[in-house]
Amino acid sequence: MKHTKTAVQSDIEIAQQASMKKIMDIASLLDIEEDEIELYGKYKAKLSLDITKRLHNKQNGKVILVTAINPTPAGEGKSTVTVGLGQALNKLGKKTIIAMREPSLGPTMGMKGGATGGGYSQVLPMEDINLHFTGDIHAITTANNALAAMIDNHIHQGNDLKIDTRRITWKRVLDLNDRALRKVVIGMGGPTQGVPREDGFDITVASEIMAVFCLAKDVADLKERLARIVIGYDLEKKPVTVKDLKVEGALTLLLKDACMPNLVQTMEHTPAIIHGGPFANVAHGCNSVIATQMAAKLGDYVVTEAGFGADLGAEKFLHIKTPALGFNPEAVVIVATIRAIKMHGGMSKDQLKEENLEALSIGIENVKKHVETVEKFGLPYVIALNEFITDTAAEIDFVKNWCQKNDIPMALTQVWEQGGDGGLELAQTVLAQMETKKPAFTPLYLSEDTLEKKLEAIVTNVYGGTGVELLPAAQKQLQQIVGEGWGHLPVCMAKTQYSLTDDAKKLGRPENFTVTIRELKPSVGAGFIVALTGNIMTMPGLPKEPAALKMDVDEQGKAVGLF
Incomplete structure (x- = not known):
């Protein structure tokens, strides 16, 4: 049903008018037993890991991965399409669960905004989810900083492991954007205050513990991964691990309750499991393996997303998360908007209301590159053209004709305005692709390939570049x-999310470029090597006018200005 309003309402206004069901009623739609759910108020709950154990022989539901073109300030609506597609599939009688990441307070209070969808395709209660939720990210922050405290205490108490204080790689974290904490000096004030050294802060969602948390299969695997984390190097330049410090048990204890996935609902009462929240530009950008596995056991279809464009989140889902998950997606949805395509074609944000088919014809090459990337992985796909009110009939026809000419399946979606009804065409198109084109998933590199070959494979096949250059520090x-x-x-x-290259200003589909690797950082606990490119930051800063300036609480205790 189309929702007609005299004036366009904000996401939070729409969410606050929505009618939520008690979370036990949502759980009753799934194969969840009474002792497998732990309530966090009326509308949130944590789910026991025993669910996956009990259902281990049940066939997994089909996973649909939602990704996008390179994001722009114009907005793409990937989370909105994820929610809308899940709602639409349920309207078609398909038992569907949505699996998403938890929002970070950094973007929420800063510039990007939350991550609960929008309009009539939101997960609820959006205020709770966008703020403290059930405390998972706080638990990860605490575990990370507990490890930092243990490191400095070990050094202060005699440093039996001979840790080289100049080569400690472990940083403290905070789940806010705070550029002033990127580089700090600690231990000042004399011999009783610890050993002075340089340190720094990352944002929590960029931390290795967040990545470990999201890639662990269960609590035992979490503990093993935590033990493998390298915190720095000793005086002989040998790695020092959490296991050497003997604190993996304490860190696991701090995270054990957070390991339980969170159950909430969409505006149309589709079950949604929200758990974990790594960034996709500096981490792997996917919700937890535990949550996706559980959703696949509880639903016949799972709609999940990976952060930013297919060059980041989707590539990392397929190379990093899929091996940990144990199965691959059955199909991929690539979200695009006419507004974003025009920006990739050279238009500025303040011009986007103007019809411009020439900019569309240039910018659509960015869409084509992401399509080619998904094709290389051997997965069926559909383009979801997320409609905005400023889109003209000629512009929509241009994209439709381009897709038809290139034999690319595409569906126009209106899920912000119409909820699940606005995603029915997309849902039907995705189901048709899944029925007619079976996935032949093929990674773009193998584990036995050299790291140089892995880097080359990503840059040439996913970004469309010509090669990789490692700076001297990265070579060492x-x-x-x-x-x-x-x-x-x-x-x-x-890497920057805005461009296929390592230069955020190069939009569209650049050619004949190389990607420069300035640093290689082992995240052994998470199980990957981070390759830092460009000027990517692991602790973002706030913009000149943070979103927080518009936030408030009214006299009834309701949130105001939260998108």
Whole structure:
């Protein structure tokens, strides 16, 4: 049903008018037993890991991965399409669960906004989810900083492990954007205050513990991964791990309750499991393996997303998450908007209301590159053209004709305005592709390939570049990584989300470029090697006018200005 309003309402206004069901009623739609759910108020709950154990013989539901073109300030609506597609599939009688990431307070209070969808395709209660939710990210922050405290205490108490204070790689974290904490000095104030050294903060969602949390299969696997984390190097330049410090048990204890996935609902009462929240430009950008596995046991279809464009989130889902998950997606949805395509074609944000078929014809090459990437992985796909009110009939026809000419399946979606009804065409198109085109999933590199070959494979096949250049520091780190026996690990590229290159200003589909790797950082616990490119930051800063300036609470205690 189309929702008609005299004036366009904000996402939070729409969410606050929505009618939620008690979370036990949502759980009753799924194969969940009473002692497998732990309530967090009326509308949120945590799900026991025993569910996956009990249903281990049940066939997995089909996973649909939602990705996008390179994001722009014009907005693409990937989370909105994820929610809308899940609602639409349920309207078609398909037992569907949505599996998404938890929002970080950094983007929420900063510039990008939350991650609960929008309009009539939102997960609820959106205020809780976008703020503290059930405390999972706080638990990850605490575990990370507990490890930092243990490191400095070990050094202060005699440093039996001979940790080189100049080569400690572990940083403290905070789940907010705070550029002032990127580089700090700690331990000042004399001998009773610890050993002075340089340190720094990352944002929590960029931390290795967040990545470990999201890639672990269960609590035992979580503990093993935590134990493998390298916190720095000793005076002989040998790695020092969490296991050496003997604190993996304490860290696991801090995270054990957070390991339970969170159950909420959409505006149309479709079950949604929201768990974990790594960034996709500096981490792997997918919700937890635990949550996706559980959703696949509870539903016949799972709609999940990976952060930013297919060059980041989808590539990392397929190379990093899929091996941990144990099965691959059955289909991929590539979200695009006419507004974003026009920006990739050279238009500025303030011009986007104007019809411009020439900019569309240039910018659509960005769409084509992401299509080619998904094709290389051997997966069926559909383009979801997320409609905006400023789109003209000529512009929509241009994209439709382009897709038809290139034999690319496409569906126009209006899920922001119409909820699940606005995603029925997309849902039907996705189901048709899944029925007619079976996935032939093929990774773009193998674990036994060298790290250089893995980097080349991503840059040439996914980004469309000509090759990779490793700066001297990265070359030295590569030798050490291989020498330590970590060369078999997959690569997690830390790259700008706005461009296929490592230069955020190069929009569209650039050609004849190389990607420069300035640093290679082993995340042995997570199980990948981070390759830092360009000027990517692991602790973002706030914009000149943060979103927080518009936020408030009214006299009834309701949130105001939260999108």
